[in-house]
Amino acid sequence: MRERNSDNHSSVLRLSLIPGLGHLVLGERRRGVHLLAFAMICVLILTSTWERFLEAFQGSAIDHWIASLFLVACLLSLSTFSVRDVRRLVTLGDERVQSKSPLRIALRRFQANRLAVWSLYVIGALYFIAILTPLLTPYDPSAIEDVLETRYLAPSTAHLFGTDEFGRDLFSRAMYGARVSLSIGLLAMLIAKLVGTTYGSIAAYFGGVVDNVLMRIVDVIIAFPTFFLMLMLVGVFEANLVVLVLILGLTSWPGTARFIRGEILSLKEQEFTESARAIGLPAHLIIVRHLIPSALSPVLVSAALAVAGMIGAEAGLSFLGLGIRPPTPSWGNMVSAGSDALLVAWWVAFFPGALLTITLIAFSLFADGIRDALDPKALMQRFV
Amino acid sequence: MGWYILKRLLQAIPLLLGIITVTFFIVRLAPGDPMDIYLEEDRGQIDPQAIELLRQKYGLDQPIHIQYVKWVANVARGDLGESFRYRRPVSQLLAEAIPYTLQLTILAVVLDALIGITLGIISAVKQYSVLDKIVTLGSLVIYAIPGFWLALMLVLVFSVNLGWFPTSQTRSMDYGFLSFSGKVLDRLWHLVLPVFVLGVASAASTARYMRNRLLEVLNEEYVLSARARGFRERVVILNHALRNALIPIITIYGMKLPFLLGGAAIIESIFAWPGMGRLAVEAVSGRDYPLLMATITMGAVMTVFGNLLADLTYVWVDPRVSYEGKKQR
Numbered sequence: 001m002r003e004r005n006s007d008n009h010s011s012v013l014r015l016s017l018i019p020g021l022g023h024l025v026l027g028e029r030r031r032g033v034h035l036l037a038f039a040m041i042c043v044l045i046l047t048s049t050w051e052r053f054l055e056a057f058q059g060s061a062i063d064h065w066i067a068s069l070f071l072v073a074c075l076l077s078l079s080t081f082s083v084r085d086v087r088r089l090v091t092l093g094d095e096r097v098q099s100k101s102p103l104r105i106a107l108r109r110f111q112a113n114r115l116a117v118w119s120l121y122v123i124g125a126l127y128f129i130a131i132l133t134p135l136l137t138p139y140d141p142s143a144i145e146d147v148l149e150t151r152y153l154a155p156s157t158a159h160l161f162g163t164d165e166f167g168r169d170l171f172s173r174a175m176y177g178a179r180v181s182l183s184i185g186l187l188a189m190l191i192a193k194l195v196g197t198t199y200g201s202i203a204a205y206f207g208g209v210v211d212n213v214l215m216r217i218v219d220v221i222i223a224f225p226t227f228f229l230m231l232m233l234v235g236v237f238e239a240n241l242v243v244l245v246l247i248l249g250l251t252s253w254p255g256t257a258r259f260i261r262g263e264i265l266s267l268k269e270q271e272f273t274e275s276a277r278a279i280g281l282p283a284h285l286i287i288v289r290h291l292i293p294s295a296l297s298p299v300l301v302s303a304a305l306a307v308a309g310m311i312g313a314e315a316g317l318s319f320l321g322l323g324i325r326p327p328t329p330s331w332g333n334m335v336s337a338g339s340d341a342l343l344v345a346w347w348v349a350f351f352p353g354a355l356l357t358i359t360l361i362a363f364s365l366f367a368d369g370i371r372d373a374l375d376p377k378a379l380m381q382r383f384v
Numbered sequence: 385m386g387w388y389i390l391k392r393l394l395q396a397i398p399l400l401l402g403i404i405t406v407t408f409f410i411v412r413l414a415p416g417d418p419m420d421i422y423l424e425e426d427r428g429q430i431d432p433q434a435i436e437l438l439r440q441k442y443g444l445d446q447p448i449h450i451q452y453v454k455w456v457a458n459v460a461r462g463d464l465g466e467s468f469r470y471r472r473p474v475s476q477l478l479a480e481a482i483p484y485t486l487q488l489t490i491l492a493v494v495l496d497a498l499i500g501i502t503l504g505i506i507s508a509v510k511q512y513s514v515l516d517k518i519v520t521l522g523s524l525v526i527y528a529i530p531g532f533w534l535a536l537m538l539v540l541v542f543s544v545n546l547g548w549f550p551t552s553q554t555r556s557m558d559y560g561f562l563s564f565s566g567k568v569l570d571r572l573w574h575l576v577l578p579v580f581v582l583g584v585a586s587a588a589s590t591a592r593y594m595r596n597r598l599l600e601v602l603n604e605e606y607v608l609s610a611r612a613r614g615f616r617e618r619v620v621i622l623n624h625a626l627r628n629a630l631i632p633i634i635t636i637y638g639m640k641l642p643f644l645l646g647g648a649a650i651i652e653s654i655f656a657w658p659g660m661g662r663l664a665v666e667a668v669s670g671r672d673y674p675l676l677m678a679t680i681t682m683g684a685v686m687t688v689f690g691n692l693l694a695d696l697t698y699v700w701v702d703p704r705v706s707y708e709g710k711k712q713r
Contacts, residue, residue, distance in 0.1 A: 115521075220402030223691075224684045227646025228664060232407070232680045235668035236414040312530050316650050319532045320665050339536050339654070346540055353533030360528040368524060 009090055019078040022086035035082055042075050049135040056134075063179075064134040071132060109373040116369020119362040126359060130179045139169035141176045142327055152345040162347040164337060174352050177329040181356070184245055184330075185311035191249025192310075193303055196256025197292065203257070204264035205287050215261065218254040226251055230313060234322045244323055248310050256299060263295035297374045304367035308360045315356055331356040389696060396688055401456070403684040407677045408455050412448060418673035419444050422468050442466070442674070459681065465674035467667075474678040477663060482682070484554065485659035488578055488651070489644045493637065495583030496590055501633070503587075504594025509621060511599060520595070523588035531647050535581045535654045542577065549577050552656040578655045582647050586640055593636055597629040604628070631702050638694025642687045 016022020020036030023029075046053060056068035110116060129136065139159075150167030153159055161170035203214040221229070233247045267273060268291065276286050317323030318332025319339075326333050331352040338349025414421060419439050423430060439445045442465075443454060458465065464474040507519035543551040550556065556570050601607065602625050610624045611617075649661030656662075660679055667676035 216398070216402070219399055220406055223399060223403055223688050224406070224680065225642035225645040225687055227649060228642075228680050228683045231649065231664055231668050232410055232676060235671065235673075235676055236411055308528065315530055316532060320650065320653055320669075322665070322668055335533055335536065342536060342540055343544060349533070349536050349540075353530065353536070357529050357533060360530065361525050364524050364528045 012086055012090060013083055016082045016086040017079050019075075019082040022082055023089075026086065026089055028089065031085070035078060039075065039078050042071060042078070045132065045135065046071055046075075052135050061134070067132050067134045071135070106373045110369050113369045113372060115365050116372075119365035119369070122358065122362040123366060126178060126362075127182055129175065130182050133175045133179055137169075137172035137175050139172045141168060141172040141329060144168060152341065152348075154345075155347050155351075161351040162345065164334075164345075164348050165341060170334070170348065170351055173329040173334060174331070174355055177331045177334055177352055178355065178359075180241070180324055180328065180330040181311050181314060181332075181359070184241070184248065184314045185307040187245045188248035188252070188310040188314075189303055189306040191245065192252040192306060193256055193299060195250065196253035197260050197296075197299065199253065200257035200260030201264055201287055201292055204261045204268070204291075205283065211261075215258070218258055221251075221254045222258070227313065227316065230317060231322065234317055239317075239323055239325075241324065241328075244314065244317070248313055252306065252310070256302065259302075260292070260295055260299070263298070264291045267291050267294050301367050301371045301374065304363055304370060308363035308367070311356070311363075312360055385700070388699070392692055392696065396692060399688055400685060403688070404456055404459050404681060405452075407681045407684075408452055411673050411677055412451075418442075418468075418671075422671045422673065442468075455677075464678035464681070467672055467675040469666075469670050469672045469675070474675050477675065478660065478678060478682055481658060481660045481663045484657060485645070485648055485652070485661060487575065488582060488648055488657065488659060489641075491575060491579045492583035492586065492644060493640070495579060496587040496640075497637075498587075499584070500587035500590025501594050501630075503591040505598060505621075505626065507591070508595040508598035508602070516595075519591055523591045527585055527588040527592075529585070531581050531585060532650045532654060534584075535577065535651060538577055538581065539654075550574050552654070554657060574655075578651050578657060582644065582651050585647070586644065589640075590633070590636065594629070594633060597632055598625060601625045601629040631698065634694050634698050634701065638691045641690035642683075645683050645686065 012022050012025055015025060018036075019039040020032040020034070023032030023035060026032075052064075053068050053071070056064045144166045146167070150163055151165055153163040153167070155162040159169050159171060161174060164170055164173070199214065199218075203211045229251045230247055233251065234244070237243050237247070239247070264287065273286060273290060276290055281289075314323055314330065315332030315335070318330045319336045321333070321336060324330035324333055326337065334352035335349045335356070338345070338347075338352070341348050411418065419435065419442065423435060436445070443451060446454075455465075462475060464478070466472065467474050467477060470477060503519050503523075507513075507516040510516050539551050542548045550573065554571065554574050555567075556562075556574075559567065559570055562570055598621075602621075604625075607620060607625050610620045615624070645661065648659060649664055651657070652659045652662040653665050660682065663675065664679040664683070666672070667679060
């Protein structure tokens with residue numbers, strides 16, 4: 001056993017410095033192909049955008065710099081992961097055990113859901129492209145040339161999505177729009193879930209008067225149609241990117257707060273809590289170590305849905321001209337610009353909206369997949 | 385029942401007070417007072433004295449706690465203030481707009497119930513069939529499509545290219561010359577696209593929910609016993625299972641109201657529909673704070689009463705929930 005390992009060990013490890021090759025040699029086809037494909041894509045992007053990649057290190061905009069660095073980091077971490085994983089496979093050898101931890105079971109169940117896996121790929125690809133945008137865009141998204149010549153050009157190989165009223169390339173703009181929409185969605189979701197979880201567990205922990213007051217506040221906020229609340233806030237505060245993230249996040253937490261509170265109150269009665277109390281764990285540690293983790297898996301599902309909700313809300317606000325303002329592109333305000341030109345140039349409204357739709361569908365299929373994986377009995381989509 | 389309704393109404397009062405308070409303070413959180421912001425673009429062109437007069441007229445020169453008390457008292461008396469832009473009482477503007485929004489939302493709910501509940505039943509009864517798979521996947525996809533984009537694409541296809549439906553507005557140019565039935569038809573004609581966009585997304589979520597409820601109920605013992613007693617499958621599903629599965633749907637419709645109102649804000653703006661949502665959007669972009677505060681408050685109040693109505697229906701329909709039992713929970 002040991003001799004066989006030491007024979008192959010170093011050569012396989014050296015091979016797996018090129019992501020995926022090691023896995024292929026060991027017969028791990030699936031993972032090997034994935035790793036190799038991902039690495040190939042990175043290399044392809046790197047070589048085809050080589051000049052722009054170098055530009056980043058000669059003092060240009062920060063997002064450009066991040067994009068280049070990200071690409072390098074991707075390649076490096078792919079190699080590292082590949083080597084580590086191969087080492088794990090080799091040292092474990094035939095003694096590899098199929099572990100059955102809850103997480104692993106959930107993971108396997110998720111992988112069996114092909115739609116969910118594909119939607120995860122789509123989401124991953126969207127974020128990947130969003131980060132690399134400065135390297136990938138074929139045109140400057142705000143470059144205006146001879147407007148009379150370039151305005152409202154139909155989709156073609158030169159302009160995949162056509163051009164808008166100022167002759168700007170819609171494909172490039174849509175990529176920059178993806179950055180705005182995707183990052184807003186993620187950040188706003190994080191704010192909402194963090195605030196909601198903290199708030200809900202504080203209410204459940206203190207109970208009594210505090211709980212009562214906190215939950216009455218939640219009742220009031222929930223009574224507002226969320227979109228109306230957002231409308232009011234963008235009316236009051238000048239909406240730039242940061243403010244918009246805050247507005248979206250801080251209007252959407254009460255559902256989570258109410259849910260977490262209910263969950264913690266019911267978990268509090270269960271035996272594992274009692275046993276934790278019996279061994280003398282202080283109450284706040286019981287909450288943080290035992291109760292919140294147990295209540296978190298439904299929150300995970302609603303988090304994926306919430307990202308979609310936030311992206312949708314941002315797009316809605318921007319569509320109404322109240323969110324991200326032009327010239328900064330966001331999918332919402334691009335569709336809005338296209339709605340004025342619907343008769344002459346359908347593509348202006350179509351493509352950004354289609355991307356938005358694909359993103360939202362991917363998130364909801366993904367959320368559906370996690371829900372089924374974590375709890376096959378979980379029934380309805382939650383309105384959290 | 386009468387007492388129960390009264391009690392629930394009384395319980396709603398602090399909630400309503402909370403809503404009015406939140407709207408007031410959010411608007412006042414803004415730097416500068418509403419009049420400053422409203423007139424921001426014209427600054428320098430208006431005599432400062434005139435601005436001061438306007439401020440007095442709207443009571444903005446008083447300390448904030450007095451303004452707050454006045455706002456609460458006025459709302460309680462049904463006086464929602466006067467719009468900066470329209471120079472008319474906001475309550476009048478709302479009274480004109482709300483019927484249009486109700487037309488849209490009520491018809492959307494009807495459409496939702498027709499499509500959503502039917503599809504939900506079919507896909508539960510034929511679980512794992514091709515149809516079931518189409519419904520479950522299709523409802524997820526349709527639910528995810530952003531309403532404003534769907535609306536634009538439908539307008540592009542059905543109004544612009546095919547010319548089947550009007551692109552916007554509530555009625556045609558020649559509305560005044562139509563006969564009565566012509567008028568009704570004309571109105572309905574204009575309602576088709578907006579109601580469809582608003583209703584179809586919400587139908588998608590209903591279908592999904594209905595399916596899961598019915599599947600759950602079909603596992604209950606009383607369904608088994610009905611089958612054992614030899615009822616036909618049709619009777620078992622329609623009389624025994626469906627009735628019980630429908631009860632929780634009531635709550636879902638109560639919860640949907642805020643989403644419908646929010647959706648209406650966008651749909652109304654696209655279809656130039658003179659409802660409450662468009663009024664809210666106009667108020668935001670025009671910085672018309674009295675109008676904004678009033679429409680948002682109204683939206684929340686409608687939600688509260690919608691939920692109340694759903695709760696009451698629930699208690700009325702489900703004999704297992706007694707008023708006292710409901711109280712204890």
